[in-house]
Amino acid sequence: MTSAPPIMRDDPGGRAGVPRGRARRRRRRALAVITAVLVASGAAAVAIAGPFEEPVKSAGTRSVAPTGEAEVTRGRLTARTSVSGTLGYVGGYTAVNQATGTFSRLPKPGRVIGQGGALYWVDGKPVILLRGSATSMYRDLKQGMTGADVRQLNAALLALGYGPRYGLSSQSMTYGWATTYAVKQLQDDLGVKEDGMFPKGQAVFLPRESIRVTKVHVSPGAVAAPGTPVLEGGSTTRQVTVEIDASLQSKVKKGDKVEITLPDQKTVPGRVTSVGTVARTAEKGGATITVRITPDDPKATGRLDQAPVGVSILTDSVDDALAVPVNALLALLDGGYGIEVIEPSGARTLVPVTLGLFDTTAGMVQISGKGVAAGRRVVVPAS
Structure with a gap:
């Protein structure tokens, strides 16, 4: 008996004469393929969009970056300016010779010479320092x-202890018998002829009781002529x-504290x-003024002369200021800055603040704003 031919149905894809069972199987395969394509397309979309689009966070989402806490404090803040300076000695003086002869002996740089001491020697005779x-001496x-x-000579003689017994006065402008006797005493101590006269080449007057020799301009054996610069010196201070x-002149005042880095x-x-009150043109443009600083402990600075040092100068300050660490500041999208305050419940609130003085030494910044108070906790990056 001959079997009946299969019932022919139109193919869903548009072809006629496709058996019904085969068509059903093809539909299942087609659905599977479409589903796979859609899934693959979705995965591809996520893979492409992910690197360029920031995911939208819900209102309760917090950053996963590690953070710490700091406290809003109240106190004094200072602003400082760091500059380069030169460590040396106060003043600069030049000893000019008035004697005639030959330089027979000279001091070495670094030597300290006090009033009445010999600065140098000409023909074996000392030329002394007087204040x-x-x-x-002309x-x-x-x-x-x-x-x-x-x-001037009478005052110097009295400072050295010569002349009080003779009634010598430091204000006297007369070279009388009291001055003559005082000069003889000095000459006796110097080991030179005691004639009571004071030749112009016998001393160099400088405005210091002692100087530290910094440079010598002549050599032993050189001709000593009047007007010759012999040596340079500074004070011992x-x-x-x-x-x-x-522009910082008004912010730096006498007595301000500084820190010197040796x-x-x-x-x-x-x-x-x-x-300083006189401005000078700087090499790189602008104008500068000179500020002089005295170390609290001069001995701690050593003996270096003309040595480069760093100086931190106080230029501004504010008392009773609310402050937070600088790294607590957050830049706001619409401009300005804010801080993230930690509420007692643990919730975090972004509070806009106005900035004041930056204390770079302490790493703090002055702030003000609604809801800002001493003792409140704020978020900072974890250390």
Whole structure:
């Protein structure tokens, strides 16, 4: 018996004459393929969109970055300016020779010479240091003369202990018998001829009781002629000199505390002793003024001369300021800054703040704003 031919149905894809069972199987396969394509397409979309689109977070989502806590504090903040300076000695003086002959002996740099001590020797005779600034030695002095140079000599003799028993006065402008006897005493101690006269080449007057020799211009055996610069010296007082921007003049005052960083990286405190009033053009443009600083402990600065040092100068301050660590600040999208305050419940609230003084030494910044108070906890990056 002949079997009946299969019932033919139209193919869903549009072809006629496809058996019904085969069509059903094809539909199942087609659905599977479509589903796979859709899944693959979805995965591809996520893979492509992921690197370029930021996922939208729900209102309760928090950053997974590790954080810590800090406290809003109240107190004094200071602003400082760091500049380069030079460590040396106060003043610079030049000893000019007035004697005639040959330089027979000279001091070495670094030597400290006090009033009455020999600065150098000419023909074996000492030329001494005397304190005075009224006038230089321009003439030989002897009994009967008067003038400002005589008064200067009388004051120096008394400072060395010569002349009180004779009634010598430091204000006397007369070279009288009291001055003559005082000079003879000095000459006896120096080991030179005791004639009571004071030749112009016998001393160099400088405005210091002692100097530290920094440079010698001549050599032993050289001709000693009047007017020849012999040596340079400074005081024994330590000093740091810095040049700061002229715009900071009103913010730096005499007595301000500073911190000096020495070449060996040790730090010593100091104080501003003078602030310049004359501005000078700086090499890189702008104008600068000179500020002089005295170390609190001069011995701690060593003996280096003209040594480069770092100086941190106080330029501004504010008392009773609310402050947070600088790294607590968050930049806001619409401009300005805010801090993330931790509520007692543990919730975090973003609070806009206004910034004030930055204390870079302490790493703190002055803030103000609604809801900002001392003792409140704020979020900072985890250390």
